[in-house]
Amino acid sequence: MKGILRVAEAHLRTALREKITLFWFLIFPLFLLAILTLIFGNMGTEGEISFAIAVVNLETDTAGPVDFAGIIEGVFEQAGKPSEEGKEPLFAISSPASGEALEDFLASEKKATRFGDRAAVIVIPEGFNQCLLHRMMEDGPSSSANCSLAIYVNEGSAASGMATSIIDQILAGVERDLLTRMGRFQEQKAIPTETLWVGSSGTEVRYVDFLLPGIVLMGFFVNGLFGVPGSILFARDKRVLRRYWVTPLTVTHYLAGFSVGHLMLCLVQFALLLLLGRFAFGATVTFFQPMSILFLLLAAITFLAFGFFVASVAKTANTGMAIANILNMPMMFLGGLFFPVTGLPLVLKAIVFLNPLTYLAKGLRVSVGTEAGTLSVSIIAVPLVWIAVCVAVASWRLSWDVER
Amino acid sequence: MTATDGITLRVTDLKKYYGKVHAVDGISFAIPSSSVFTILGPNGAGKTTTLEILEGIRVPDAGEIEVFGVRVKQINREVKKRLGVLLQDGNFEPYLKVKEVVKLFASFFPIALPVEEVLRRVALQEKGSAYIRTLSGGQRQRLAVGVALVNDPDLIFLDEPTTGLDPQARRNMWSVITNLKEQRKTIILTTHYMEEAEVLSDYVCIMDNGMIIAEGTPRELAARLGQETIIEFSGGSIDAEWLDQLSSYGKGVRKDGEIVYVETEDFVQTMEQMLAWSREKGIPLENMVVRQPNLEDVFLSLTGRKLRE
Numbered sequence: 023m024k025g026i027l028r029v030a031e032a033h034l035r036t037a038l039r040e041k042i043t044l045f046w047f048l049i050f051p052l053f054l055l056a057i058l059t060l061i062f063g064n065m066g067t068e069g070e071i072s073f074a075i076a077v078v079n080l081e082t083d084t085a086g087p088v089d090f091a092g093i094i095e096g097v098f099e100q101a102g103k104p105s106e107e108g109k110e111p112l113f114a115i116s117s118p119a120s121g122e123a124l125e126d127f128l129a130s131e132k133k134a135t136r137f138g139d140r141a142a143v144i145v146i147p148e149g150f151n152q153c154l155l156h157r158m159m160e161d162g163p164s165s166s167a168n169c170s171l172a173i174y175v176n177e178g179s180a181a182s183g184m185a186t187s188i189i190d191q192i193l194a195g196v197e198r199d200l201l202t203r204m205g206r207f208q209e210q211k212a213i214p215t216e217t218l219w220v221g222s223s224g225t226e227v228r229y230v231d232f233l234l235p236g237i238v239l240m241g242f243f244v245n246g247l248f249g250v251p252g253s254i255l256f257a258r259d260k261r262v263l264r265r266y267w268v269t270p271l272t273v274t275h276y277l278a279g280f281s282v283g284h285l286m287l288c289l290v291q292f293a294l295l296l297l298l299g300r301f302a303f304g305a306t307v308t309f310f311q312p313m314s315i316l317f318l319l320l321a322a323i324t325f326l327a328f329g330f331f332v333a334s335v336a337k338t339a340n341t342g343m344a345i346a347n348i349l350n351m352p353m354m355f356l357g358g359l360f361f362p363v364t365g366l367p368l369v370l371k372a373i374v375f376l377n378p379l380t381y382l383a384k385g386l387r388v389s390v391g392t393e394a395g396t397l398s399v400s401i402i403a404v405p406l407v408w409i410a411v412c413v414a415v416a417s418w419r420l421s422w423d424v425e426r
Numbered sequence: 427m428t429a430t431d432g433i434t435l436r437v438t439d440l441k442k443y444y445g446k447v448h449a450v451d452g453i454s455f456a457i458p459s460s461s462v463f464t465i466l467g468p469n470g471a472g473k474t475t476t477l478e479i480l481e482g483i484r485v486p487d488a489g490e491i492e493v494f495g496v497r498v499k500q501i502n503r504e505v506k507k508r509l510g511v512l513l514q515d516g517n518f519e520p521y522l523k524v525k526e527v528v529k530l531f532a533s534f535f536p537i538a539l540p541v542e543e544v545l546r547r548v549a550l551q552e553k554g555s556a557y558i559r560t561l562s563g564g565q566r567q568r569l570a571v572g573v574a575l576v577n578d579p580d581l582i583f584l585d586e587p588t589t590g591l592d593p594q595a596r597r598n599m600w601s602v603i604t605n606l607k608e609q610r611k612t613i614i615l616t617t618h619y620m621e622e623a624e625v626l627s628d629y630v631c632i633m634d635n636g637m638i639i640a641e642g643t644p645r646e647l648a649a650r651l652g653q654e655t656i657i658e659f660s661g662g663s664i665d666a667e668w669l670d671q672l673s674s675y676g677k678g679v680r681k682d683g684e685i686v687y688v689e690t691e692d693f694v695q696t697m698e699q700m701l702a703w704s705r706e707k708g709i710p711l712e713n714m715v716v717r718q719p720n721l722e723d724v725f726l727s728l729t730g731r732k733l734r735e
Contacts, residue, residue, distance in 0.1 A: 028533035032522055039521040260517045265573070268481045268511035268583075269534040270503045423483065 025271050029279025034286050037249065047249060048291055051241035052298050058237075058360060059230045059303045073141040073185040074114045076131040078124060080148045090154045090200070091146040094171070097196055098144065112188070116140070135176050141185035145172040158206055231307040232393070234299040235386045236359035238309075241291045242321045243328075243357075243379060247350060250284060250329020251342035254420075259339050263422055273422055281326055288322040313389035313397065321382045324405040328378075330416035358383045378408045433492075434459045434581055434612040435480065440489035442475050449475040451636035452489070457629070460610040462603070464623045466721060467633035473616040474514055476633070477585050480614070481511045494580065507535060510579030512570050514586045514616075520559035524550060524569060527558065528576060535577035548572040548602060564595030571602055582606060584615045588622060600626065620721040632725055639728050647724045655693040656723065657700065659714040661686035668707070675699040 037043045077098045081091035102115035116134075118127035134140040153169040173189060175182035257263045266276055292309075299305035309318060332349070336342035356363060356370060357379025366374060374380050385401040387393035435457045442450040450472045457463040465473045478484040480491065482501030491498050493505055501509070518527050525541055532538035545551045548568040553561065561569065567587065574582060584603065588596040603626055606613060617623055623630055624644045631641040640647055654677065662684045664672075669686070673679040676690035690696035693716065704711050 024533045028530045032519060032526065032530050035526065036519050036521045257519070261513065261515050262517045262519055264483065264513055265516040265518065265531075265570075266534070267483055268506065268509065268513065269531060270506045270536075271534040272503065 026275050026279040026282065029271075029276055030281075030283035030286060033253065033280055033283030034290075036253070037283075037287050038290070043249065043252075047241065047245050047287065048294060051237050051244070051291065051295055054240070055230075055233065055237045055295060055299060056302070058233055062229050062233075072110045072112060072114055073181055073188070074116065074134075074139065075141055075185060075189075076116045076127075076134075076143045077146070078118075078128045078131065078143060079146045080124060080128075081146050081150045082148055083151055086151050086155060088155060088200075089151055091150045093200070094144075094146060094193070094196060097192060101192065113185075132174050135174050135182070138176060138179055138181075141175070141179065141181040142189060143174040144189065145174070147172065158201065158204060228304075228306075230299060230303045230305045232387070233360065234295065234305045234307050235309075235390055235392060236383055237299075238292055238295050238318070239321050239357075239379060239383055239386060240354060240359050241295060242288050242318075242325050243354060243359075244350070245284070245288060245291060246322070246325025246327075246329040247332065247346045247353075248329075248343065249287070250280075250326055251333035251336060251346060252339060254280070254330075254333045255336060255339035255342045258422065267423065284326050284329075285319075285322055288318075292318065307390050307392055309386075309390055311389065314386060317382060317386040317389055320402065320405050321386065324378050324382065324409055327409040327412035327416070330420065331412035334416040334418070334420035353377055353379055356380075378405045381405055431495075432459050433457065434494065435614070436490075436492040437476075437480070438490040438492075440476065440479065440491070441487045442472075442479060442484065443487055448636045450479070450486070453633070453636070453638050455631055455638065455641060457612060457614060459612050461628040462607055462613045462615055462626050464615045464617060464627035464630045465633055466617065466620065466623050466630055466725070468618060468725075471633040472636040473633055474585060475636075477583055477614065477616060481509065481513075481583050482506055507577065508580045510574035510577060510582040512567075512574040512582075512584045512587055514589065516570060518558045518566070518569070518573075520557065522558055523554070524556050524558065524561070525554040527569065528572060531573045532576045537578070538576050539578050544572045544576050547575060547605070549598070562595075564591050564598060567591060567595065567599060568602065571599070575606075580612060582611050582613045584613060586616055586618070588617065588619065596622075620725070623721055630721065632721070632728065634725075634729050640724065644721060647721060648719050650724060650727075654689050654691055654719055655696075656717050656719055657688040657690065657693075657696065657714065658685055658717070659711040660684050661709070661711075663709065668709070671703065672700070675703070 037047065075098070077095050079091050079095045081089075084092060098113060098115060102111050102113045104111045116131065118124060128143070128145060131140055131143045135143050147170070150169065150171075157169055171193065173186060175186050254263075263276075267273075296305075296309070299307075309315065332342055332345050336345050352373055356366075356373045357377045358374070359379060363374050363380070381401045381404045384393065384395065385397060388395050388397055388401075433456045437456075438454045439452050440450055440454070441448075441452050453472075453476065455463075465476065467473050475484065479486045480493075480501060482505070485500045491501070493501070494508060496505075498505060522530070524545070528541045528544050532541065532544075539547075541554075542551065545554055548571050550565065550568055550572060553565060553569075558566070558569075571584070571587065574584070587603065588599050591599060600622070603613065603615070607626070615623070615626060627644055629642065630644055630647060631638050632647070633639070640650070657676075661681065664681060664686055669679050669681060672686070672688055676688045676696045678689045680687050688696065688700065697716075700711065703709075
């Protein structure tokens with residue numbers, strides 16, 4: 023027992039003192055967490071999506087009882103201002119330059135829309151005020167006047183499509199407000215709607231909370247895939263292990279000590295990632311519940327076994343690293359660690375299906391509450407099968423001394 | 427349990443084959459307790475394979491091993507508790523410190539010496555907190571000896587302990603081994619330095635091609651060459667014709683690099699003839715040394731090859 027703990031301690035000390043190991047097992051996951059959170063962390067939050075539009079008001083008759091054109095122009099100007107300090111406004115409104123003719127401004131904005139620089143251009147025609155007043159008071163447009171707002175969009179642009187939808191909603195709201203003020207809005211004729219909340223502001227899963235379990239798994243994965251064969255094969259090839267085999271220490275003792283040391287290293291990794299996620303990026307996800315701890319342990323053991331497997335099929339430390347590199351990318355990116363894995367071709371789907379990371383990521387995220395779903399038997403069974411297969415292959419093939 | 431007949435280790439008809447290569451081909455020997463037993467031989471003679479079997483790294487294909495009075499098929503965990511092993515090519519984790527390595531190995535044995543005592547025995551007290559990767563070759567080898575002694579073993583294997591060391595480090599290692607002799611430890615040493623074997627050994631066996639070709643004390647082995655005397659001198663300019671002439675003055679002549687060796691059973695007569703030949707030819711006999719045969723000469727006479735060829 024004493025020997026096992028000393029082997030564990032030696033493994034941990036070696037890993038934490040070796041700069042290259044330290045970089046890949048601790049610094050790299052921390053770095054990746056920081057980078058991905060900074061890039062994608064604010065996606066979907068209020069004010070992040072902003073559309074560049076232009077409002078061209080061609081109405082010249084503003085002397086009537088109501089300046090509808092001015093009201094609509096004002097509404098969009100308001101939408102072009104940030105709702106809170108530091109937030110992006112919904113619309114970035116472009117205006118004509120001083121002294122620029124409206125016709126010229128309209129032409130240049132249409133061109134900008136065609137090239138994708140504007141999501142939409144709203145044109146309020148001349149005579150709009152009179153026409154709209156007549157329509158509202160007498161339930162129908164005058165035949166001679168133009169009551170239609172022209173909205174120029176780019177058909178191939180997703181931003182144009184989204185902006186048009188928002189503009190329609192804003193105009194519907196303006197119309198309803200005007201009719202209500204004029205006593206012309208009939209509530210019973212409106213389509214009844216009811217708003218039902220499934221969450222309140224702040225309860226949605228933030229990207230950092232989705233990402234953190236994935237980064238923890240990635241850390242364990244890299245640690246197992248590279249660290250385990252790297253350590254064992256280096257120690258074997260450099261005749262470090264030989265010194266152990268001339269003492270009463272058995273391979274089983276060594277393996278037990280190595281495994282304990284590896285799990286301790288995973289624990290250090292986990293603690294550092296958790297601290298960074300929580301204090302640097304405000305992650306709120308909590309892992310301290312039985313199912314989450316079970317999945318963390320299962321993940322660490324699965325990748326430890328994976329490492330033994332790689333060590334057993336590689337003749338030298340260099341070959342081991344090459345094999346680990348080949349397995350690394352497809353397994354990591356097709357395991358759903360950083361982004362949900364959906365809509366893939368059949369071959370890639372097969373990798374996702376066989377990949378233990380898929381199940382471990384799903385299990386861990388469901389257990390910490392950052393992904394919907396239930397914990398099915400397969401989520402635990404597939405990693406267990408991988409452990410069994412890897413340990414069986416390693417027991418059969420792994421050589422503990424240099425070949426002669 | 428200890429050896430009952432004063433023999434710590436007895437090996438009978440030990441064999442280890444790698445395909446068609448007979449690495450160890452039916453060797454037998456017995457090592458008395460508290461003695462230094464040296465296995466001498468050139469590279470590939472089977473020394474290291476023999477030791478690896480006796481250290482428990484390899485399993486023999488055939489033969490009997492009796493250690494500490496117990497007959498075993500292969501060296502097991504119980505036996506290993508009483509062995510100390512210095513491997514020829516073993517290494518330590520470069521990112522561990524000296525003290526950590528000693529503690530690590532001490533933890534593998536039920537009884538172990540204190541770390542400071544181990545470091546004192548190999549004169550590494552000052553280096554306890556140094557990383558392995560910062561040690562010199564000699565310091566690493568001393569640490570390896572310290573690790574081999576961590577359990578205060580009854581039987582110590584030292585596989586080429588001075589190979590690759592500079593002369594000073596080699597002398598230091600000899601001093602460590604001499605201390606172990608004084609503590610009456612049983613030591614099995616392999617080396618291809620005949621001087622080392624002569625200085626340190628109580629018994630020597632010479633291996634070649636997986637077999638033992640001679641065995642005895644260094645003095646007994648040298649006596650196999652009878653009453654011969656070796657006369658050496660620097661003779662870079664001596665050619666084959668002159669070597670022929672010199673050969674008529676003694677039992678045999680050979681040239682190895684710059685050095686000419688003349689073997690004779692009648693030293694006085696040979697010496698007179700050689701001096702006369704030197705005067706007549708005008709060839710000075712520079713750096714002349716007259717000595718008794720050593721283990722190198724024994725090996726040469728048995729195999730026709732030098733130990734380090």
